[in-house]
Amino acid sequence: MKKDDILEEFFKALMAHDDFLLSCHISPEGDAIGSILAMESLLRRLGKKTFVVCEDPIPERLRFLSDQRWHLVKDVNLSLTAFKALVTADCPTLDRLGSVKELLTPDTVIFNIDHHISNARFGLHNYIRSDAAASAELVLDIFHCAKLPLTKEEATNLYVAISTDTGSFKFSNTTIHCHRIAAELIGTGIDIEKINDQIYSTFSLNKMNLYSRLLGRVKTSAKGRIAWVGMERRDLKHSGATYEDTEGFIDFLKCLKEVRVAFFMSEMPDGKRVKISFRSRGAYDVNKIATYFQGGGHKKASSCILRVPLKKAEKIVLDRLRKEFVFP
Ligand SMILES: [Mn+2]
Secondary structure: OOHHHHHHHHHHHHHOOOEEEEEOOOOOOHHHHHHHHHHHHHHHHOOOEEEEEEOOOOOHHHOOOOOOOEEEHHHOOOOHHHOOEEEEEOOOOHHHHHHHHHHOOOOOEEEEEEOOOOOOOOOOEEEEOOOOOOHHHHHHHHHHHHOOOOOHHHHHHHHHHHHHHOOOOOOOOOOHHHHHHHHHHHOOOOOHHHHHHHHHOOOOHHHHHHHHHHHOOOEEEOOOOEEEEEEOHHHHHHHOOOHHHHOOHHHHHOOOOOOOEEEEEEEOOOOOOEEEEEEEOOOOOHHHHHHHOOOEEOOOEEEEEEOOOHHHHHHHHHHHHHHHOOOO
């Protein structure tokens, strides 16, 4: 089926339902949040009953998006019988919904909107395009289908989604189409200076202090082609920073001139697991590394979790990188 036919059919199926639960993956980021909030608004404007529920809250730096509609699964007593349909966005598997998955019944009709190449196509209706830089591109397609002009709030949600998934229109997934979409969104009159400042350039002093500790500890190998930092729980305690504050540190680490692969290891709250984020430059596919450790993501940005102490995680990851990649 052609892309347009798939979209039309997806939209038609959506319109056949009246009540929607909307959700995305645990630890939601810009694309998941922006896509779900815009989708919720679209369905509501079309006269549908909607309810957004997620395992985790919107992170602090994205709290300027309208979060009054964002409900945590632990706070709501949902008898799902009222909701016959579920819309997911940016969620590659049902397991990534976390405890929201437990709200589903065998009869729940699932609408799955995503751009992950690894998407498990778990929906009865799937609108998946791995050529899209963000799931929000697909949500915008649905707006076009509905022939609804975007409100400023919806445009802000979609702009944040695409901006964050393309690293502020800098990653290699940024296409002409992304810029055309950005132009359409900016055309609604959204304040991109304010949005960008809030997403990328607003640090607390505690976050600065955390970065300062971590930057004093950068390690490199393979003539600087690999760079990494390990963060212990006590780094957060000493700096007063939060896990959320560590987001973006990996992109900073990748700035090192010679680096081809950078990784950031973060000791998790239980002290028993380590979350590892990868970034790469050039042809190095770090999705392969993350997938090897049962994680995932994209070619140049991925992550996984290892159930070992920090020191051991460092050794395991370095061994894998040296096995998988040849560094000039
Ligand atoms: Mn995404």
